[in-house]
Amino acid sequence: MGAFRLLLAVLVAISHMGVTVWGFNPGVVAVVSFLIISGFVMTSLIERNYNAPTQFPLFYLDRVLRLYPQFLLYFVSSCAVIYFLLPGTPQAAALTVENIATSLPIVPLGFYMFGITVPEILPAGWSLGLEMCFYLLIPFLLVYRLRGVAFAASVAVFLSATLGYLNTDVYGYRLLPGVLFIFLCGSYLYRMRARAGVIVATTAIAAALLFLAIVTGWIARRPFNAEVTLGIALGIPAVFLLSKLKYHRIDELLGNISYGVFLNHFVVMYVLRAFWPVAYDATIINSVLLLSFTFSGLSYYFVERPALKLRHFLRAGGGRSILPHLHNTTAA
Structure with a gap:
């Protein structure tokens, strides 16, 4: 699913540059597919490596090592670019000690709508806060077999919204x-x-029907309800089909740079805005993507790969030797 993940990151990036597709926000559709992929990958990871409550701390450490290295790199880079190149902007107003302190744990970014953080430093970070909330919950849902109850409750909230x-x-x-x-x-x-097949097939069909009802006016179109339902209807079969494909090195390479592209495109946009404050035409969009790909390749190789080795060590069982230390630290 590496190429698909990179495509989704590109869709998120171009949506932030004002691109729409037939009046729909492609970034929202892409984020929904990211959520589906996350559910798939986290279930695989927990069942194979962290399938007991005593191993939950290692799962959380695994996730921290996945998200934080590149997040910290691009968050700090964004702060520097904003401070030196974009004074007097809303982004510069967000550079307060309080906002930086509440943004760094990532989770508060997912609750920016309640005034906990101001997301302008790295706007895409709100979805990482959402991901972190899911990571905190999913081991318990799997190990204690609570997926069905959680699924039904979430559908009720979604339909109400x-x-x-x-x-x-x-x-x-x-x-x-x-x-x-x-x-x-x-x-x-x-x-x-x-x-499970009945659940996901029914969900995809129901989402497609909801999307049709929204675009035809039977259900009022509200912020992103069309894009989210479309994302569900398209994302479920896409992830199902792509999960059946065999491993390929090129696909892995493309997937490796997707996270960096998701994070760093705003940093690149901020730099270009400082020197060429023009509309996002095709040339500017392609320039942002090219630079974003380049920086992502570098950050994967020099920043994420070292953390990846430690994650593999945890999954191979080496993390069991540090569990007593984690428990003692928690108790202290």
Whole structure:
């Protein structure tokens, strides 16, 4: 799924440069597929490596080592670019000690709508906050067999938001209660059995029908409800089909740079805005993507790969030797 993940990162990037497709925001559609992929991959990771409550701390450490190295690199880079090149902008106003301190743990970024953080330093980071909330919960849902209850509760919240009874953008796209079932669709796709197959197929069909109802006016179009339902309808079959493909080195290479592209395109946009404050035409968009790919390749090789070795060590069982230390630290 590496090439697909890179495509999704590109869709997120161009959406932030004002590109729409037939009036729809492609970045939102892409984020929904990212959630499905995350549910699939986390279920695989936990079942194979962290499938007991005593191993949950190692799973969390694995996730920290996955997200933080490049996040910290590009968050600090964004702070520097904003400070030196974009004074007097809303981004510069976000460079406060308090906002930086609340952004660095990542989780608060997912709750920016409540005023906990100001997301302008690295705007795409809000979805990492959402991911972190999912990581905190998913081991318990799997080990204690609570996916079904969580799925049903999340669908109820999502439908309430999609129909306008709750804030559609917040509860139908950005917060875990309304999108947990999307993550869990990916979870069910891993080692899919009959009941799981019925759940994800029904969800995809229902999402497609909701999308049609929204675009035809039967259901009022509200912020991103069309894009989210479209993302579910397209993302579930895409992840299902791509998960059946065999490993390929080129696909892995493309997947390796996807996370960096997702994070760093705003940094590149900020730099270009400082020197060439023009509209995002095709030339500027291609320049942003080319630079983003280049920086992502470098950051993967020099920043993420060292952390990847430690993650492999944890999964191979080496992390069991540090569990007593983690427990003693927690107790202290």
